[in-house]
Amino acid sequence: MTQELTPGAPTLEQVAAAAGVSRSTVSRVVNNSPHVTDEAMTAVLDAIERLGYVPNRAARSLASRKTQVIALVVPETTAKVFADPFFASVVQGVALHLSDTEYTLNMVIASETNPQKTRRYLLGGNVDGALVVSHHSGDHSYARLSHALPTVFGGRPMSPDEQDSYYVDSDNVAGAEAATRHLLDIGCRSLATIAGPQDMPPGFDRLVGWRSVVRSAGLDDGLVELGDFTPRAGAEAARRLLDRGVPFDGLFVANDQMAVGALSVLREQGLSVPHDVSIVGFDGDSFSETSNPPLTSIAQQATELGATMARVLVDLLQGRPADRVTIMPTRLIVRGSTREPQGTETAAD
Amino acid sequence: MTQELTPGAPTLEQVAAAAGVSRSTVSRVVNNSPHVTDEAMTAVLDAIERLGYVPNRAARSLASRKTQVIALVVPETTAKVFADPFFASVVQGVALHLSDTEYTLNMVIASETNPQKTRRYLLGGNVDGALVVSHHSGDHSYARLSHALPTVFGGRPMSPDEQDSYYVDSDNVAGAEAATRHLLDIGCRSLATIAGPQDMPPGFDRLVGWRSVVRSAGLDDGLVELGDFTPRAGAEAARRLLDRGVPFDGLFVANDQMAVGALSVLREQGLSVPHDVSIVGFDGDSFSETSNPPLTSIAQQATELGATMARVLVDLLQGRPADRVTIMPTRLIVRGSTREPQGTETAAD
DNA sequence: ATGAAAGCGCTAACAC
DNA sequence: GTGTTAGCGCTTTCAT
Numbered sequence: 262m263t264q265e266l267t268p269g270a271p272t273l274e275q276v277a278a279a280a281g282v283s284r285s286t287v288s289r290v291v292n293n294s295p296h297v298t299d300e301a302m303t304a305v306l307d308a309i310e311r312l313g314y315v316p317n318r319a320a321r322s323l324a325s326r327k328t329q330v331i332a333l334v335v336p337e338t339t340a341k342v343f344a345d346p347f348f349a350s351v352v353q354g355v356a357l358h359l360s361d362t363e364y365t366l367n368m369v370i371a372s373e374t375n376p377q378k379t380r381r382y383l384l385g386g387n388v389d390g391a392l393v394v395s396h397h398s399g400d401h402s403y404a405r406l407s408h409a410l411p412t413v414f415g416g417r418p419m420s421p422d423e424q425d426s427y428y429v430d431s432d433n434v435a436g437a438e439a440a441t442r443h444l445l446d447i448g449c450r451s452l453a454t455i456a457g458p459q460d461m462p463p464g465f466d467r468l469v470g471w472r473s474v475v476r477s478a479g480l481d482d483g484l485v486e487l488g489d490f491t492p493r494a495g496a497e498a499a500r501r502l503l504d505r506g507v508p509f510d511g512l513f514v515a516n517d518q519m520a521v522g523a524l525s526v527l528r529e530q531g532l533s534v535p536h537d538v539s540i541v542g543f544d545g546d547s548f549s550e551t552s553n554p555p556l557t558s559i560a561q562q563a564t565e566l567g568a569t570m571a572r573v574l575v576d577l578l579q580g581r582p583a584d585r586v587t588i589m590p591t592r593l594i595v596r597g598s599t600r601e602p603q604g605t606e607t608a609a610d
Numbered sequence: 611m612t613q614e615l616t617p618g619a620p621t622l623e624q625v626a627a628a629a630g631v632s633r634s635t636v637s638r639v640v641n642n643s644p645h646v647t648d649e650a651m652t653a654v655l656d657a658i659e660r661l662g663y664v665p666n667r668a669a670r671s672l673a674s675r676k677t678q679v680i681a682l683v684v685p686e687t688t689a690k691v692f693a694d695p696f697f698a699s700v701v702q703g704v705a706l707h708l709s710d711t712e713y714t715l716n717m718v719i720a721s722e723t724n725p726q727k728t729r730r731y732l733l734g735g736n737v738d739g740a741l742v743v744s745h746h747s748g749d750h751s752y753a754r755l756s757h758a759l760p761t762v763f764g765g766r767p768m769s770p771d772e773q774d775s776y777y778v779d780s781d782n783v784a785g786a787e788a789a790t791r792h793l794l795d796i797g798c799r800s801l802a803t804i805a806g807p808q809d810m811p812p813g814f815d816r817l818v819g820w821r822s823v824v825r826s827a828g829l830d831d832g833l834v835e836l837g838d839f840t841p842r843a844g845a846e847a848a849r850r851l852l853d854r855g856v857p858f859d860g861l862f863v864a865n866d867q868m869a870v871g872a873l874s875v876l877r878e879q880g881l882s883v884p885h886d887v888s889i890v891g892f893d894g895d896s897f898s899e900t901s902n903p904p905l906t907s908i909a910q911q912a913t914e915l916g917a918t919m920a921r922v923l924v925d926l927l928q929g930r931p932a933d934r935v936t937i938m939p940t941r942l943i944v945r946g947s948t949r950e951p952q953g954t955e956t957a958a959d
Numbered sequence: 960a961t962g963a964a965a966g967c968g969c970t971a972a973c974a975c
Numbered sequence: 976g977t978g979t980t981a982g983c984g985c986t987t988t989c990a991t
Contacts, residue, residue: 270733270734270735272983272984272985273984273985273986274984274985282961282962283961283962283963284962284963284984284985284986285961285962285963285986285987286960286961286962288985288986288987289960289961291985292986296960296961297960297961298960298961301960301961313730315730315731315733315734315735315736316734316984316985317672317734317735317983317984317985318668318671318677318735318736319667319668319669319671319672319677319983319984319985320668320672320967320983320984320985320986321984321985321986322667322668322967322985323666323668323669323672323966323967323968323969323983323984323985323986324966324967324984324985324986324987325967325985325986325987326967326986328667328668333717335705346695349698356684356717356719357719360718360719360721365716365736366716366717366718367714367715367716367717368682368705368715368716368717369709369715370705370706370709372709381662381664382664384619384664385619385664385665385666385667386619386664386666386667387664387667387714492896492899492900518896518900521900522900524902525900525902528902547841547867547897548896548900550841551841551867551870551871551874551897551901552900552901552902553873553874553877553901553902621967621968621969622968622969622970623968623969631977631978632977632978632979633968633969633970633978633979634970634971634977634978634979635976635977635978637969637970637971638976638977640969641970645976645977646976646977647976647977650976650977665968665969666967666968666969668967668968668969669967669968669969669970669983670968670969670970671969671983672967672968672969672970672982672983672984672985673968673969673970673971673982673983674969674970674971674983675970675983
């Protein structure tokens with residue numbers, strides 16, 4: 262009954278006093294322990310409400326040896342391309358999902374010049390788990406992390422020896438196949454592609470998908486140029502493709518940003534899209550929506566991917582079973598950069 | 611020299627033992643207290659290095675009554691437009707700046723259906739301060755927050771009674787004026803604008819800037835249509851502008867996303883950009899870079915704005931003097947959507 | 960089912 | 976300059 266003026270936040274002890282129970286009981290109620298009588302529970306809940314009690318995270322964390330914090334690790338180079346809509350959506354998905362849990366989101370920019378700093382921070386007991394998103398890269402330099410800290414990656418690992426980590430990825434191969442099949446379906450007879458860096462899983466997988474369909478169709482799979490996923494790289498790759506002198510009427514580009522760059526080069530060279538060349542991009546982001554013409558694209562469920570990463574990690578942290586690998590489906594969105602199916606021609610051969 | 615197998619993280623006490631000093635001394639070293647002899651300091655630093663000691667945040671926070679956590683509050687509706695490159699850059703700036711400080715970034719999605727939840731969290735002693743970014747809106751529903759928690763806003767408040775809060779904003783009026791002057795400079799004689807919502811400071815201020823220059827030039831300032839900053843709204847506004855039947859040769863659009871939408875409508879109606887109509891956007895983001903033609907735009911220093919918000923808050927938290935208001939300059943980036951100056955014509959009048 | 964007591968790892972007076 | 980001593984607010988055995 263200590264009559265105190267408490268300017269700061271009320272403590273568990275004060276709630277206990279107000280409810281006429283011990284601190285232990287209050288703690289039990291706060292932590293949903295089943296071993297509390299309804300009366301005690303009601304009294305405590307009431308006191309909590311009246312006093313506006315909010316548990317002190319630091320104290321709780323110190324005593325329980327859990328932080329209730331999840332780190333979202335963003336490699337610095339990724340941070341520079343933070344404006345990548347796909348990436349932003351993933352972060353959004355993570356944040357939204359976590360806001361429904363007891364976990365707090367701690368965004369960490371991983372300094373590339375001083376990776377130890379990040380490692381120490383993550384391993385220093387500051388967080389309960391980590392989410393690593395490395396944009397388009399397959400950067401699993403934090404792979405070893407997962408042996409010491411529950412970790413879920415966005416995107417599959419590049420090297421097979423990291424296959425034991427948890428990750429969530431889009432079905433890049435299937436997406437690329439769908440894109441390529443669409444080009445075939447609308448009557449394209451000579452296909453080219455602008456692929457991503459081959460040391461990054463999305464770059465690699467999307468090329469695999471394109472190639473697989475092109476070969477199955479008995480077509481030449483040599484019209485390949487690479488780019489680093491930026492609009493500029495897309496433009497340059499398109500120029501190189503054109504310079505080869507081999508005509509093509511269907512182009513699959515590994516992401517929308519490069520597709521936009523390629524689009525402008527094609528037009529600049531007097532080629533009409535989709536009349537002369539049909540283009541399919543990948544991501545289904547704002548770049549594809551606002552380009553002229555709007556891009557037909559393979560949409561990734563970016564927000565859902567982020568939310569799934571968060572869910573998997575939370576499951577892991579709470580001892581629930583979780584899938585090591587989750588593959589998210591993609592879907593084809595047909596817009597103006599691919600022409601209408603040329604039924605007769607296709608039927609003719 | 612206590613030979614212990616410590617599976618968990620080493621504690622300050624262990625460092626003290628290893629260095630042959632008291633815990634206080636270790637604490638002083640860790641907290642950069644000047645009252646430590648060089649020898650003691652060296653011994654401690656050495657022990658810390660050897661043991662790989664990392665201070666426990668929870669314990670530190672509990673004892674010091676500081677969390678070293680800064681919340682980045684993102685209203686839910688903003689989260690939906692998370693892919694806005696401007697917004698993403700601001701977040702990036704915040705994160706980058708904070709990674710150089712002792713503060714940790716806690717991203718909070720403010721539920722709009724349950725604002726109390728966020729309030730309680732922020733006021734519950736979980737964070738030392740808050741950064742509120744509400745995208746293009748002037749949403750200072752958290753204004754009252756600043757009386758109880760150090761808070762810095764991104765963007766100026768809409769209502770004058772909130773003028774006592776700390777905020778960082780771009781110079782929207784000056785930016786809009788520069789954009790409009792540029793249109794005049796290249797010889798435009800009839801100006802129109804697609805403005806943003808007038809209940810949002812950026813929407814309001816940019817219209818003010820446009821109007822001020824148009825009037826000074828003795829031109830009609832009636833060609834105004836509003837949009838909500840999305841590409842679609844830009845397209846619709848452009849259509850309404852055209853429907854008025856009043857010809858214009860210069861168009862200022864309050865942001866790049868709307869400008870891209872307007873651009874496509876203009877072309878669709880057979881108007882050539884920049885030959886028939888010159889367009890200037892605002893933001894200088896990826897939308898302006900990858901559109902066709904690329905947009906002349908007023909670039910905001912989004913990353914710097916975010917970094918500045920973080921810096922101001924940290925100053926505030928550390929008792930250093932900080933400016934209540936910081937206005938960031940903008941700059942004109944001339945690209946393909948505005949035509950070359952028509953020197954003779956301009957000189958003629 | 961509930962309470963008492965012992966810390967979790969650190970900081971912050973206060974002595975020396 | 977350095978060590979000693981109390982806690983910070985909570986969880987968690989262990990009794991009862």
